[in-house]
Amino acid sequence: MLREPCSEGVIRGTKAPAAARGQRAVLSAAIVGSSMVFIDGSAVNVALPILQRELHASLAQAQWVVEAYALLFAALLLVGGSLGDRYGRRLVFGYGTLIFVLASIVCALSATLATLIAARVLQGIGAALLAPGSLALIGAGFGVSARGRAIGVWSAATAVTSSLGPLIGGILVQTLSWRWVFALNVPLAVVVFVLLRSVEESKDAEARGALDWSGALLAALGLGALTYAALDAQSAGHATPTAWIGVTAGVLALAAFIVRERVARYPMMPLETFASGIFRGTNVATLLLYAALSGALYFVPFELINQQHYSATAAGAALLPMVVLIALLSRPAGAVSDRYGARLPLTAGALIAGLGFLLFVEPGIGKDYWLTFFPAACVLGLGMGIVVAPLTTTVLGAVSPEHAGIASGINNTVARAGGLLGIAVLGLGYTAGLHTIMLAAAALAAAAAAASWVMLRPAPAEHA
Incomplete structure (x- = not known):
């Protein structure tokens, strides 16, 4: 979205x-x-x-x-x-x-x-x-x-x-x-x-070295195994032996991916970019926030169409206030971040987004949209609107200009991986109702706020 x-x-x-x-x-x-x-x-x-x-x-x-x-x-x-x-x-x-x-x-x-x-x-x-x-x-x-x-x-x-x-x-x-x-x-x-x-x-005349297909394969195997494990447990209603095998395989594959990136001559994800604490903290916040956002909002159309009996068009329009607010707030939020730093807006935005998820917890069947999903979508949009632009500026500001492209690519990949795992893991709670998923999403947003506040504190070396 x-x-x-x-x-x-x-x-x-x-x-x-x-x-x-x-x-x-x-x-x-x-x-x-x-x-x-x-x-x-x-x-x-x-x-x-x-x-x-x-x-x-x-x-x-x-x-x-x-x-x-x-x-x-x-x-x-x-x-x-x-x-x-x-x-x-x-x-x-x-x-x-x-x-x-x-x-x-x-x-x-x-x-x-x-x-x-x-x-x-x-x-x-x-x-x-x-x-x-x-x-x-x-x-x-x-x-x-x-x-x-x-x-x-x-x-x-x-x-x-x-x-x-x-x-x-x-x-x-x-x-x-x-x-x-x-x-x-x-x-x-x-x-x-x-x-x-x-x-x-156009090409990059300085591009050289072999492509890191091994790294890509290990990343796909690791993320795929974890996703399969979560969906298998969801289908069975409990953690199955197959699910545990998937979790083990996924963790081992991702560990092998990190080792591969450490020793590869031309890694697809150079680990030296994570030397900056600011870069690490921003990517942790990105992973948690996009896991919450993708994981929670994936199930909203199911709730609106299957439980609330919305038409497909009404379900598609239900979250428009959120996206509009994000579009309107991104530029001023970026300006605030440029002037005062990203730590406060990322922390505050993630907390507000968590409040938005909480407002989705119990809208009730058949209640008026304007009193239930609309305010929840607005608060969530307010929080994410404060967050999106500072994520960009913070990631780019944490690395040298010549590494801006790879830093951006890593952050995009982290966001995609967070969404992938968020949908799979949060889906484990859908049988208990949308409120369970939204509570989990709110917890992830709170964790993102904590990570932003703790990990984005400038280190003395970064002031120099």
Whole structure:
């Protein structure tokens, strides 16, 4: 539902040529390509309750429609950015769009849940190539003097498309079919391909070394095993031996990933970036907040459609106040963070977001939206609106300018991984009701606030 928490770093960390042509095409292609990913991600959530019924899937099986996509997206995001740097940003962006739209067509035509999940895996691969490529195109196509305006236009456009995604999904599901949520990507991809004809190719002449496929594989295995363990326990209603095996395998794979990144000559996630306590603290807060946000909001459409008997369109519009507030507050919150530091806004924003989750705890069946879900969405939007921009500025400020791109990529990956695990783990409580999930989300938000307050305290060395 939200764009990546630290997108601008990819743009700022990319060297632009002295003379760039077709800047309008570059910016338009980046906006349409990013919007395709954002609309798909948020619209699918609204379609899931209907999709689940039509394909006769259990709750845990339906979760794999989102989790399969999120898993590959998170695991390959950093590799996708490196591929563009080495082989051409326009080329990789184009292939990412092609994979994404072909997978979308398969999703739209899927007659079984297994086919849909397999297609979502391919969509995740396409998104991992497309998303960082769209940002890198802007960095390569605009000089320093024009880059700030391009960032502003891209940010505003993606904020609008992110906010409209659930509503668009609800309208398509209610008036046509859930399949049109995926089919919508076809005309958008056509627009991208037309625009790319006017975009010049660009590469990073300094990019070198082998791609870290081993690291990507270990990350995918670790996150996938943990996700499988949570969903298996959810299906059984208790921790099964298979679930424990999954947890063990996931922890071992992620431990092996850290070892691999420590010894690899060209790691996809250089561990030296975590030398800064500020960078570590911001990523811990990102992991906790996005686990809470994605994990909690994934189940809201199920509650609204299945329990509250909202139409798909009404369910899609229910959280619009939250997204609008985030879009309106991000710029002033960023300005406050720049002037006074990020520690206080991140802590306060996370606590307010936790209060928003608590307001979702017991809205009651059949009660008025304006007295239940609306105030909860507004408070949650207020909290997240205070948080999103300071997350970006803090991550970028914790590293040197030449490492801004990789720092941004790491923060995006952490956010994606948090969302992936949040949906799987918080789903364990859904059988007890939405209130259990919201209480867990509030606890995660409180933990994010504590991490921000404790870990973002500037060390004496960082004052020097």
